[in-house]
Structures are given as C-alpha cells and as structure tokens.
Amino acid sequence: VNRRTIRQPVRLSGAGLLNRRRVSVVLKPGRTGQGIIFNERIKATPGRASVKEHTTCLGRGRNRVCMVEHLLAACAGLGVTDLNVESTGGELPFCDGSSLPYFSALDQAGVVELDAELTPLTDVGSCLARDKTGFLWAEPAPCLRITCIAALLGYPGPDELSLDVTPAVFAKGLAGARTCGPLAEELRVFRRRHGIGFRLVRRGGVVYPKDERMEAEPVRHKILDLIGDLWLLGRPVCADIYASFPNHKLNLAFAREMEAQ
Ligand SMILES: [Zn+2]
Numbered sequence: 001v002n003r004r005t006i007r008q009p010v011r012l013s014g015a016g017l018l019n020r021r022r023v024s025v026v027l028k029p030g031r032t033g034q035g036i037i038f039n040e041r042i043k044a045t046p047g048r049a050s051v052k053e054h055t056t057c058l059g060r061g062r063n064r065v066c067m068v069e070h071l072l073a074a075c076a077g078l079g080v081t082d083l084n085v086e087s088t089g090g091e092l093p094f095c096d097g098s099s100l101p102y103f104s105a106l107d108q109a110g111v112v113e114l115d116a117e118l119t120p121l122t123d124v125g126s127c128l129a130r131d132k133t134g135f136l137w138a139e140p141a142p143c144l145r146i147t148c149i150a151a152l153l154g155y156p157g158p159d160e161l162s163l164d165v166t167p168a169v170f171a172k173g174l175a176g177a178r179t180c181g182p183l184a185e186e187l188r189v190f191r192r193r194h195g196i197g198f199r200l201v202r203r204g205g206v207v208y209p210k211d212e213r214m215e216a217e218p219v220r221h222k223i224l225d226l227i228g229d230l231w232l233l234g235r236p237v238c239a240d241i242y243a244s245f246p247n248h249k250l251n252l253a254f255a256r257e258m259e260a261q
Helices: 068-080 100-109 167-171 187-194 215-232 250-261
Strands: 002-006 010-015 022-029 035-040 049-052 055-058 083-088 111-117 128-130 135-140 147-151 159-165 198-203 204-208 238-246
Touching: 002 022, 010 100, 010 187, 010 204, 022 100, 022 238, 035 215, 049 159, 055 068, 055 250, 068 167, 068 215, 100 111, 128 250, 135 250, 147 198, 159 167, 167 187, 215 238, 215 250
Parallel strands: 035 083, 147 238
Antiparallel strands: 002 111, 010 022, 022 083, 049 055, 128 135, 135 238, 147 159, 198 204
C-alpha cells in the first residue's frame, strides 16, 4: 500500500454540532509523509486527541478542533494519509451526521497515490482498553475485521455486527451510516439548523434517523467512529477487533495502547 493525498483542494461548510455556528473546512493536498495536519500545526495523532461532548477533538485551548472523527474515517476509507485541513470555528461541519459528505468531497478532489510505501500496523499483540461499561480488544489478523456490539437505547434493530472492513464495505456499508445520540434540542430546530432533509425520531431518550439508509445503521456508525479514531495512528491496522459498547474515550485509549505496541 502507498501513502495517499488528494489532487486539489475541496471545501465543506455547514452548522457545527457543539457551538451551533456555521463552520467550514478546506481539505488540501499534503506533502508525502507529513500526515494529516490541522490548521498548519496540529498533527492527527492519538496523543493530541481528546473527547468533548461525544466528539473527538485535536489540539488544545483556542487551537482545538472538534468533531474530526467523520473526516478521519473518510480518510481511512480512502487510504488518505497526507492532508492539510484548514478549519474555521473550532469544529468540523456536522453535515448529515455521517462520513459520506467527507468521503464524497475527498473522492471528488481526486485521491492520488504518493511515491512512498505505507506499512500497516500488524503487531497489535493483545491490545485491550476498557471502561466501566465496555471494552476494545484486538488480536493479530491479516486484514481488519471489526465485531461491534453497541448500547442503543430504544433502537428496534440489531445492535451487533461483524464486518470485514474492505474499501468496498466502507464505501457502501459504513461511510453513509449516520450518528445517533442524546439531543436536548427540538428535532425540528435541529433539522433546520443542520439542513437535514431526513426525518428524526426520539427513542428511549436517543435521537435516531427515522428511515434507515442501511440495516443496523447505528451500530455501523459506531464502527465508523472507531475506524476514524484509529486512523489517528496514521496507517491501516490489520487486526480482529472486538468492540463492546465503544465510545470515543475508549477508542482513543485503545489507539494509544496500539501505538505503544
Ligand atoms: Zn460519529
């Protein structure tokens, strides 16, 4: 596998999830080997990541950029390793709550191979991270496979799924999986602010998209988030991963554990 970047810049804008302002992001080609760099100074690594209000953030204080996981997941899905990200407003646009807008933008900008090889992370030993309710566990394997069971209050569909994460599976079965979560705001107001064209429903205190794009969409989104957080490692992971009730904090602890191997 080679490192990859994009051919030309591409821009996305929309409402932020956290501060409710309109925010925008420009994705630009990166130099070979630089990694994914936010606002010219923050490199995407597990060590620079933190969690705020259920989103993954990079950097600190005024330089912090939140909600980076759906962009990182899109980069993982397309194998983009070297990228410059210029963000305004302290967070990336929420869009439809999936990775698809980022995936499409990168795809449109043209993903190109760079003249440098990328070594996947295979030596995962028996990495383990856990908290009060869940755990993440990895075993060495030739390809990435993720088995996930999620806590989905009120969701009537399957809450468990096992996937071989190939580029095709990512494009068709993960990129478009939308998020779900607690939401204090009125659904109508939230939809208008984010320009969301699909219906939402509140179940057991959690808000879900009403009509599913794919079966088990919420658990697919949990897998998507994990893929995004693991892309902080800067290279693909070849492992069998078992994720039981994952969340961003747990994902980051797991990424740090893998990095230390
Ligand atoms: Zn997410």
